[in-house]
Amino acid sequence: MATIAGVNLSTPSVFAKITDPKSKVQPSRSLWLNNPSRKRPAQFRTGRMHMQPLRAAPDRISEKVEQSIKSAEEACEGDPASGECAAAWDEVEELSAAASHARERKKDSDPLEAYCKDNPETDECRTYED
Amino acid sequence: MAISLNSPCSLYSPTKTHLGFFNNQRQLAVFYNKRSSSSSSSSSSKQRGCLVITCSAGDSQTIVIGLAADSGCGKSTFMRRLTSVFGGAAEPPKGGNPDSNTLISETTTVICLDDYHSLDRTGRKEKGVTALDPRANNFDLMYEQVKAMKDGVSVEKPIYNHVTGLLDPPELIKPPKILVIEGLHPMYDARVRELLDFSIYLDISNEVKFAWKIQRDMTERGHSLESIKASIEARKPDFDAYIDPQKQYADAVIEVLPTQLIPDDNEGKVLRVRLIMKEGVKYFSPVYLFDEGSTIEWIPCGRKLTCSYPGIKFSYGPDAYFGHEVSILEMDGKFDRLDELIYVESHLSNLSTKFYGEVTQQMLKHADFPGSNNGTGLFQTIVGLKIRDLYEQIITSKAAAPVEAKA
Numbered sequence: 186m187a188t189i190a191g192v193n194l195s196t197p198s199v200f201a202k203i204t205d206p207k208s209k210v211q212p213s214r215s216l217w218l219n220n221p222s223r224k225r226p227a228q229f230r231t232g233r234m235h236m237q238p239l240r241a242a243p244d245r246i247s248e249k250v251e252q253s254i255k256s257a258e259e260a261c262e263g264d265p266a267s268g269e270c271a272a273a274w275d276e277v278e279e280l281s282a283a284a285s286h287a288r289e290r291k292k293d294s295d296p297l298e299a300y301c302k303d304n305p306e307t308d309e310c311r312t313y314e315d
Numbered sequence: 316m317a318i319s320l321n322s323p324c325s326l327y328s329p330t331k332t333h334l335g336f337f338n339n340q341r342q343l344a345v346f347y348n349k350r351s352s353s354s355s356s357s358s359s360s361k362q363r364g365c366l367v368i369t370c371s372a373g374d375s376q377t378i379v380i381g382l383a384a385d386s387g388c389g390k391s392t393f394m395r396r397l398t399s400v401f402g403g404a405a406e407p408p409k410g411g412n413p414d415s416n417t418l419i420s421e422t423t424t425v426i427c428l429d430d431y432h433s434l435d436r437t438g439r440k441e442k443g444v445t446a447l448d449p450r451a452n453n454f455d456l457m458y459e460q461v462k463a464m465k466d467g468v469s470v471e472k473p474i475y476n477h478v479t480g481l482l483d484p485p486e487l488i489k490p491p492k493i494l495v496i497e498g499l500h501p502m503y504d505a506r507v508r509e510l511l512d513f514s515i516y517l518d519i520s521n522e523v524k525f526a527w528k529i530q531r532d533m534t535e536r537g538h539s540l541e542s543i544k545a546s547i548e549a550r551k552p553d554f555d556a557y558i559d560p561q562k563q564y565a566d567a568v569i570e571v572l573p574t575q576l577i578p579d580d581n582e583g584k585v586l587r588v589r590l591i592m593k594e595g596v597k598y599f600s601p602v603y604l605f606d607e608g609s610t611i612e613w614i615p616c617g618r619k620l621t622c623s624y625p626g627i628k629f630s631y632g633p634d635a636y637f638g639h640e641v642s643i644l645e646m647d648g649k650f651d652r653l654d655e656l657i658y659v660e661s662h663l664s665n666l667s668t669k670f671y672g673e674v675t676q677q678m679l680k681h682a683d684f685p686g687s688n689n690g691t692g693l694f695q696t697i698v699g700l701k702i703r704d705l706y707e708q709i710i711t712s713k714a715a716a717p718v719e720a721k722a
Contacts, residue, residue, distance in 0.1 A: 245478070246478060247535060247536055249478075250535050250536070250537055250538070251535075251536045251537030252537075254537045254538065254542050255537070257542075257545070257546070257549075258542075258545075261545070261549070265549075267443060268442070268443025268444055268445075269440070269443040270549055271443070271444075271445050271549045271550060271552070271553060272439050272440050272442075272443050272444055272445050273440070273549075274545060274546040274548075274549035274550060275439070275445035275446055275447065275546075275549070275550055275553075276436060276439075276440065276480075277542065277546045278386050278387070278546050278550060279386065279436070279446065279477060279480075280477075281387070281528075281531065281532050281535060281538070281546075282386045282387050282477070282531075283477040283478055284535055285387070285531045285532070286391070286477075287478075302406070
């Protein structure tokens, strides 16, 4: 059957790999295990309206930004010209940019808009022009 | 299902590929070329369900655009304007990693070069190198994958996760009509540079960078003026050594400076923006004001058009930039009203618009984007139109060329 044949088998494989006791488990690198809010893979979701999983929890990034600033200040206490100091402040920049992107995305994410992007033909997504 | 090996299609089986990646950072490139197609097709009858077939955009090759800028300097805004000019919004890949950095629209795919980090966040910390440092980036893989896409071959591109700082399992990227590679180093490696059909560098002066990052970060817990300054200063040596020199290779540079209309202004609210356009670039002819090649200063505000303080000032003229002949269009000040924008647009030539007022229309459409009332938005939109024009010219010239027999 065409629809079944079309199912991408890579997702189950990822699970199989992770639950395989012989393999080296690195949960933080897996797609699903590192964030409880997106633990459920897409194919198990039901219902017509479903929200996209949050791309990133802005609060979590905010915490990371705060921590990174503290550790950058510490890393630069000894030698402000060291590579460690530059790398630590570079991490602050990277996380600050990620936090800003996460805020932007949160602002943009309207559940109806997201639904209509995937289902433009449905009644609730019709737009009328006069 | 017969697929000729000479067709621009490639076959692969995802179950085999996504796994080895978890443990081995170095095993990044997985190419699906003709050889691997034929080997995987032998098992395809048994596992048709997980077979993926990708085809390149017919006979037309992928056009590659490079966009270089520091972090937090407006690359995403530029990308949104560019993809809008081509029509249709760019979205992250459907059903993929939610932290993917890729944006895909009908014509355009934008990939973030951070995905080619060879050292993850922990690795950089241990070695004491920043992401700006070439040692933190895998230029061999960047080159191989951009080249593959230019040749119409799909690639499994790694994903650098900006939240966790780790390299996630790769995502499949099919060759689009237009591939934009944006990031810190699109013009750093000579081999990658050779693949670019057009390149842009966003050159943000230190004063403006500081002002923008204050706007971006001050509401963030833990940040202060000192931390923002410290971060800019600590990254500056690597920025100067590895990022800034790339601007000499760019076909267009957008320079963002403090205004000269208000004496000693450093608020960063009014900007002086310069669009530096290289002369003699194939399929790219610079925009000009009034008379091509002349030197002109223009204050559009006066009897016909009234502007609020501090007004608007344009200048245009030929110049030299890193030994190249260039044309520079400059705008200082900001637009307060729609009629100012239309008035300015009607006095610019060679904009590559498809109808009168297209620049204004694009600017209005995205009035909520940063820079929509000043030269950053105006010049980003213009560069977007020039890239559309470049793309269309390349397609036309290909169509006009006699069809070559395939080897």
